[in-house]
Amino acid sequence: MKRIAGLILTGVLLTSVGCANTANKAESTKAESAISSESQKDTAKESDAAKKEGGYTHIDQETAKQMMANEDGHVIVDVRSQEEYNEGHIPGAIVIPNESIGTEQPKELPDLDQVILVYCRSGNRSRQASQKLADMGYTNVYEFGGIKDWTGETEKSNN
Numbered sequence: 161m162k163r164i165a166g167l168i169l170t171g172v173l174l175t176s177v178g179c180a181n182t183a184n185k186a187e188s189t190k191a192e193s194a195i196s197s198e199s200q201k202d203t204a205k206e207s208d209a210a211k212k213e214g215g216y217t218h219i220d221q222e223t224a225k226q227m228m229a230n231e232d233g234h235v236i237v238d239v240r241s242q243e244e245y246n247e248g249h250i251p252g253a254i255v256i257p258n259e260s261i262g263t264e265q266p267k268e269l270p271d272l273d274q275v276i277l278v279y280c281r282s283g284n285r286s287r288q289a290s291q292k293l294a295d296m297g298y299t300n301v302y303e304f305g306g307i308k309d310w311t312g313e314t315e316k317s318n319n
Contacts, residue, residue: 215294216278216301218287224277224304225312228252234275235268238307239289244281246317250310258285261292269293275300282306 212218219227227234228250236253238245245255256266258280269276276298280286283305290303307314 214291216290216298216303218290219302219304221304221310221312224279224302227275227277227302228312232275234277236277236279237269237289239278239280239285240307248307248314248316250279250307251313251315253279256289258289258292261289263292263296265296269298272297273299276302278303279310280306282308 228236236250238249238253238255239258239261240255241257241259242255245253249255254268256268260266265272276293278286278290278293278301280289283303286303286305290301293301
């Protein structure tokens with residue numbers, strides 16, 4: 161009788177320890193899942209700031225401002241018309257109208273690996289121009305939309 165009671169007690173103890181380990185494993189799995197979910201959210205936030213689009217990267221304007229602050233030899237390209245550029249542009253930008261960008265490398269952009277920051281009025285022409293530049297082999301093209309949303313400094317030309 162004592163043996164039977166001992167066996168039953170041992171069985172109950174083993175069962176309770178086994179269940180406790182299962183509960184710990186379930187809690188551990190939940191914690192790992194939560195960490196993985198947070199990591200995915202962080203990655204999504206990073207990709208909101210910079211999204212790769214068919215050979216060029218779309219960035220937000222704050223990221224563009226930060227990149228412009230770097231002394232890395234970048235070039236800022238306004239792809240609007242000369243008249244639009246004269247009315248107001250980002251300081252240091254050069255004008256290469258989207259319509260003038262074809263299949264040949266623009267003479268103003270001799271380095272295929274140079275960081276090129278592209279904008280227009282609203283974002284449509286800058287996307288078109290960025291794709292054309294990427295198709296020509298430029299490797300560091302960053303498109304950041306239109307000057308109509310620009311909160312940074314602008315200047316006018318006297319031309």
